[in-house]
Amino acid sequence: MKKMKAFILTTLLLIGATAAGAQERELETTVSADVVSQYIWRGQDLGNVSLQPTLGLEYKGLSLSAWGSVGLTDSNDTKELDLTLSYTIGGFNIGVTDYWTNDGLDPENRYFKYDTHGTNHLFEANIGYDFGLASLQWYTNFAGNDGENKDGKRAYSSYAEVSVPFNLYGIDWTATAGVVPFATTSYSTTGFAVTNLSLIATKEIKVTDSFSIPVFGQIVGNPCSQKAYLVFGFTLCP
Numbered sequence: 001m002k003k004m005k006a007f008i009l010t011t012l013l014l015i016g017a018t019a020a021g022a023q024e025r026e027l028e029t030t031v032s033a034d035v036v037s038q039y040i041w042r043g044q045d046l047g048n049v050s051l052q053p054t055l056g057l058e059y060k061g062l063s064l065s066a067w068g069s070v071g072l073t074d075s076n077d078t079k080e081l082d083l084t085l086s087y088t089i090g091g092f093n094i095g096v097t098d099y100w101t102n103d104g105l106d107p108e109n110r111y112f113k114y115d116t117h118g119t120n121h122l123f124e125a126n127i128g129y130d131f132g133l134a135s136l137q138w139y140t141n142f143a144g145n146d147g148e149n150k151d152g153k154r155a156y157s158s159y160a161e162v163s164v165p166f167n168l169y170g171i172d173w174t175a176t177a178g179v180v181p182f183a184t185t186s187y188s189t190t191g192f193a194v195t196n197l198s199l200i201a202t203k204e205i206k207v208t209d210s211f212s213i214p215v216f217g218q219i220v221g222n223p224c225s226q227k228a229y230l231v232f233g234f235t236l237c238p
């Protein structure tokens with residue numbers, strides 16, 4: 001975990017140096033926040049009404065972003081801070097995410113605790129390709145607070161999904177199907193399982209001539225857990 005911590009710090013410094021030397025027109029900044037009626041992630045229920053801000057920098061396909069979530073109505077809901085380093089070229093993308101939540105191996109929920117057997121951090125690698133008509137993504141946990149398999153060993157928990165975007169009657173839709181290929185306590189699966197079937201619709205609501213608010217509704221089903229959810233949300237951005 002010490003090597004992983006050093007890698008993350010080095011990466012942050014490199015991204016900062018790159019951003020500092022980049023021309024302003026080449027550096028893109030993202031600042032936004034979603035408000036959702038329920039925090040559903042890959043078919044799993046992680047909380048009720050939540051605020052989920054995003055801060056990101058992107059330079060020539062290389063991006064560094066921070067994403068968080070905090071419950072607005074229940075203090076016991078998941079508190080989360082994720083850092084993602086990714087690179088996109090054409091339809092191909094690859095990345096690494098450091099997830100931190102207040103539910104892990106450290107009873108004090110310390111952010112800067114990276115001990116292998118006592119951290120709340122989880123590290124995940126992903127690879128994918130956007131074909132235009134559909135996109136494919138594969139995610140695998142490789143370090144940190146991962147789940148266990150049937151033998152009680154690190155599961156290297158994985159998740160794969162296919163998403164299909166389309167437009168219908170002026171509304172942007174995305175249909176997604178996600179599966180967990182192996183047994184893991186992280187997703188409460190005992191083998192191959194379909195954990196995420198979702199359909200999301202997004203529409204921009206015009207407030208003024210220069211300001212609009214994207215509003216979205218999503219229906220999610222998890223055949224593995226036999227759960228279903230209906231989510232409403234909106235995005236705020238400058």
